[in-house]
Amino acid sequence: MSTVAPPPSEVVREVLRGVIDPELGADIVELGMVQRIDVSPTGFVEIVIALTIAGCPLRVQIRNDALRRVESVPGVTEVHISFGELSAAQRSQVMQRARLKASQNAPDTEIGGATRVLAIASGKGGVGKSSVTVNLAAALAARGFVVGVLDADIWGFSVPRMLGMEGRLGGEDGKIAPSEREVGTQGGRLKVVSMGLVVDNEDKAIMWRGLMLAKAVEEFLTKVRWGTLDYLLIDMPPGTGDVQMALGRLLPRAELLIVTTPALAAQKVASRVADMARRSYLRVAGVIENMSYFEDPEGRQHAIFGTGGGDRLAAETNVPLLARLPIAPSVSAGGDSGEPAALMADGPVVEAFAELARRIATDIAPPVVMDGCSARLLTALDAAVAQPQGAA
Numbered sequence: 001m002s003t004v005a006p007p008p009s010e011v012v013r014e015v016l017r018g019v020i021d022p023e024l025g026a027d028i029v030e031l032g033m034v035q036r037i038d039v040s041p042t043g044f045v046e047i048v049i050a051l052t053i054a055g056c057p058l059r060v061q062i063r064n065d066a067l068r069r070v071e072s073v074p075g076v077t078e079v080h081i082s083f084g085e086l087s088a089a090q091r092s093q094v095m096q097r098a099r100l101k102a103s104q105n106a107p108d109t110e111i112g113g114a115t116r117v118l119a120i121a122s123g124k125g126g127v128g129k130s131s132v133t134v135n136l137a138a139a140l141a142a143r144g145f146v147v148g149v150l151d152a153d154i155w156g157f158s159v160p161r162m163l164g165m166e167g168r169l170g171g172e173d174g175k176i177a178p179s180e181r182e183v184g185t186q187g188g189r190l191k192v193v194s195m196g197l198v199v200d201n202e203d204k205a206i207m208w209r210g211l212m213l214a215k216a217v218e219e220f221l222t223k224v225r226w227g228t229l230d231y232l233l234i235d236m237p238p239g240t241g242d243v244q245m246a247l248g249r250l251l252p253r254a255e256l257l258i259v260t261t262p263a264l265a266a267q268k269v270a271s272r273v274a275d276m277a278r279r280s281y282l283r284v285a286g287v288i289e290n291m292s293y294f295e296d297p298e299g300r301q302h303a304i305f306g307t308g309g310g311d312r313l314a315a316e317t318n319v320p321l322l323a324r325l326p327i328a329p330s331v332s333a334g335g336d337s338g339e340p341a342a343l344m345a346d347g348p349v350v351e352a353f354a355e356l357a358r359r360i361a362t363d364i365a366p367p368v369v370m371d372g373c374s375a376r377l378l379t380a381l382d383a384a385v386a387q388p389q390g391a392a
């Protein structure tokens with residue numbers, strides 16, 4: 001029995017601030033995971049910690065760390081730790097705090113605060129992420145937006161071919177200039193960066209292979225002179241690894257658009273997507289179903305690859321289904337010729353991407369605008385004010 005008086009629960013709480021959730025990169029108090037602290041008059045401390053998921057493999061580490069810290073507080077005679085699970089609402093709050101924390105620690109990128117960042121990802125490879133990225137980028141540019149496209153599939157790059165871009169990225173004073181292309185008649189523009197525009201052949205690519213994928217994405221975000229962008233679309237590599245986590249760390253405001261196909265088992269994809277979102281702290285903004293149907297010349301739709309995958313995944317992940325995109329030879333042909341199908345004169349593909357772009361621009365991720373004064377003007381104003389005296 002200790003002769004020292006037991007500590008107030010606030011002291012125990014402060015000590016628990018030393019326990020970091022290594023996955024979320026913030027302490028368990030700040031994240032709101034400490035749900036109860038009871039200290040008895042005899043110095044017996046009872047703590048309830050809620051985990052993001054019940055079977056979290058980190059629980060042993062968190063438990064040992066918490067025990068070690070609280071046991072060493074004067075006046076504590078015994079510590080008992082039990083675990084609970086966060087509710088869905090609490091979990092999303094924890095994620096929000098983790099995002100905030102990550103954004104405070106993030107290195108500076110060249111992506112301005114007024115740019116909407118959308119990462120196109122999937123729970124499975126080959127579902128059309130790259131095709132959706134380039135066609136959505138083109139459809140947004142056709143509406144007059146300036147759209148950055150970052151090909152984060154570092155070694156499996158396909159964006160340059162799909163957008164008909166070749167040659168090497170230029171650069172000056174340590175910054176890289178993106179490859180640019182005008183779209184439509186309303187001032188729209190694409191600014192593209194890809195490893196395919198950095199290395200000139202496969203042999204060179206092999207030389208670069210030692211470079212970490214996440215590091216390459218960081219270079220693209222911090223060393224490219226993107227200029228003013230309304231949107232940045234990021235074509236994610238297949239899988240749920242390093243690149244996703246790097247993006248969460250570098251641009252925690254990025255939102256995920258998940259591409260799926262009608263036949264994929266929604267639950268499996270949903271759990272991978274949830275895992276990806278949890279590990280990268282990124283929010284899922286919506287689901288896009290690709291290869292939904294083939295429209296014959298009479299306008300009849302045929303669900304060649306089954307139905308329902310998009311709806312089910314949207315329901316599982318609790319986000320809206322944003323589009324059902326047709327299967328069309330023009331999508332694959334456009335990908336090979338460098339002329340995105342979304343920029344053709346008309347047809348179901350053009351309509352589908354135009355509608356998706358409209359939905360994103362008006363509803364899901366509208367461009368950042370303030371009081372009727374466009375954010376672009378505001379940035380220009382900031383730049384003017386920041387000019388050193390006498391330079392104007």
Ligand SMILES: Nc1ncnc2c1ncn2[C@@H]1O[C@H](COP(=O)(O)OP(=O)(O)OP(=O)(O)O)[C@@H](O)[C@H]1O
Nearest residue numbers: 125126127128129130131238291326327328331332
């Ligand atoms: N709506 C569509 N209609 C017809 N073909 C399509 C459609 N979407 C994608 N494809 C074709 O399917 C193939 C895979 O598409 P894509 O490369 O865009 O997928 P991905 O998810 O980026 O693949 P990866 O995981 O390898 O990066 C390509 O040959 C592409 O042309």
Ligand SMILES: [Mg+2]
Nearest residue numbers: 129130153158
């Ligand atoms: Mg791809």
